[in-house]
Amino acid sequence: MSRTLVRDGCELIAGGASLGWLEALSTGVHRLYERIRLLSLRMTPWAVAQQLALEGVLYLPTAESFHLGALYRDLWARDALNDVVVDVIEAELGGSADVDLHLGWARRQYPECCRPAVHAPHSWHQDGACAANVVAPEPTVGLVSMVTAWIPLTDCGEHAPGLELSEGRRRERYTPEQLSDPDPKVERWRPVMRRGDVMLMSGDKLHRTHVVPTMLAARTCVELRLLSRDQPPARFADHARVPLLRACQPGIP
């Protein structure tokens, strides 16, 4: 089995999400996005966020993201990822993993042609630096040991925004200056992904949204954050977690 996550900080596993989970979660996620769309016809994005907050949903209009949190609680963190994916995550974390229930998100990205006014692509960042506080990342704390499982619910990377990853692995936290102007000589990877593929990224992996003017479609994805079960980062000690179980169903062939 390949171990590029351990070596390079990322690994793409085609069809890594279980099909039943993907379909059930997609239905719920798309239903909430449709509600957001309908609310947006008569409210500002910030009023939509306030309305959803009253219903217990954290919504960030700048990346059209909502917190999976308690939504679909019995579904979204369980039976999601197949054997190969779980093996790779465990190799990176050095043992069994838990899904952090506070750090799961649905996100939507648009091509330039139809991006809502308040919306922006994600700029260069490391999840291990930002995940503690997505609204206001703390610049002085170190990187957290974690793995992100980034799963598109629609095909992406070619006609719809995908991910751009900096090649190689550097285990320190980048400074704000380095993030605003990363070394252009470092190779970048812009994978074309299909619905249900899984991109695993270590907390130190440098990445951002990949979007170019030729893209014409929007993309929706979900993200799971995996932590070591035996040694979860102290910063997340109060977060609810569930064990990462191996899904019994295969993914999209």
Ligand SMILES: O=C(O)CCC(=O)C(=O)O
């Ligand atoms: O969905 C995207 O375009 C990027 C999201 C991302 O990098 C993140 O949430 O860490």
